[in-house]
Amino acid sequence: MSNSYKIETNCVQGAYRPKNGEPRVMPIVQSTTYKYDSGEEMGQLFDLKKSGYFYTRLANPTNDLVAEKIAMLEGGVGAVLTSSGQAASFFSVFNICQAGDHVVSSAAIYGGTFNLFNVTMRKLGIDFTFVSPDSTEEELNAAFKPNTKAVFAETLSNPSLTVLDIELFAKCAHAHGVPLIVDNTFPTPINCRPFEFGADIVTHSTTKYMDGHATSVGGVIVDSGNFDWTQNDKFACLTEPDESYHGISYTETFGKMAYITKCVAQLMRDLGSIPAPQNSFLLNLGLETLALRVERHCANAEKVAAFLENNPNVTWVNYPGLKSCKYHALAEKYLPHGSSGVISFGVKGGKLAAGKFMDSLRLAAIVTHVADCRTCVLHPATTTHRQLTTEQLDACGVGEDLIRLSVGIENAEDIIADLAQALRASQA
């Protein structure tokens, strides 16, 4: 799926290349099914002996083109779109794990992913060990068990903004013969391409910067094609015959496409979490401007972070672009062009002042979202985390004064002016 164009060009024109007289814009194929002249031909599709469309739960031309574009942006061999980021996280692990298996996961992950792993997937019999994203090589190696099948982490974690040492996590995963799966939602392939640092599988919640306009929930799984599933006997699900497809072996039949083919042919067939083609069309509109938007999000966030750091009513600022940030060195290595538009900071005066700050904002909106083009804020202590006590809030790193700010692509001076007046009002 590689070509010689640069990432900005592939955002705009990747994957869909219309022929003479065809629509200039990628069409929405709003059809559940596809017509064939012979039953024999359709039978071959069902047996995976021929490739082609027969039912949209397994494949749809619009969904496939958008998946191909994202694979191209990440530098992978193939991708599959899912109905949400949650579905992408689930399938990325469940594709190679079953009851009795174990996964090593960074503890600094999205709350929804943590619940998925720690509660729901445990009920399926898959065990997880959570490690600090700051673990040393020794600490990481100690987390593996004989039944470990994968390592999972986020490039830039939501909401804590830790930066992953991708090379270290990949090294430890590979030393134990398992792949590293990285959720690359916040940086997007514009700011980081985890495959270049040794990650094997990448996932995204496309709901965030990729869609970019807060219109469609979605996800994607991308395969680098680099992991050798035949190097040990851990991945019989990919190397051994699949009885539900007349005994084909994914690695023998599909080579580098084994993981992603199984994900579609088995998991999508059985669990069916595909996106609507209409949503994929909207996602593609977002992808067309992704490079431009991410650049502006980061430029604005740099300015806003510098403003916050110098504001007397702000007690602390966490943004990997700041020299004062604990993750600055890792950010320089893995995110040299910027991290994302997301910043967290503390308002002087704790919960009460944070509440006044939120209520005084005029441009920035209070929403349960991050990473769309409009500047928005969330005060976890009174919203997403409001059931927790002060002690529990501190334990999960979400203080009562913490504001999560997602800097949009409006004019930076307007964003800063709004924050400045709201910070003044917070102290009144």
Ligand SMILES: *Cc1c(COP(=O)(O)O)cnc(C)c1O
């Ligand atoms: C939002 C998010 C998810 C979950 O995605 P949905 O599209 O909301 O299901 C997973 N990982 C990260 C890093 C996220 O920010």
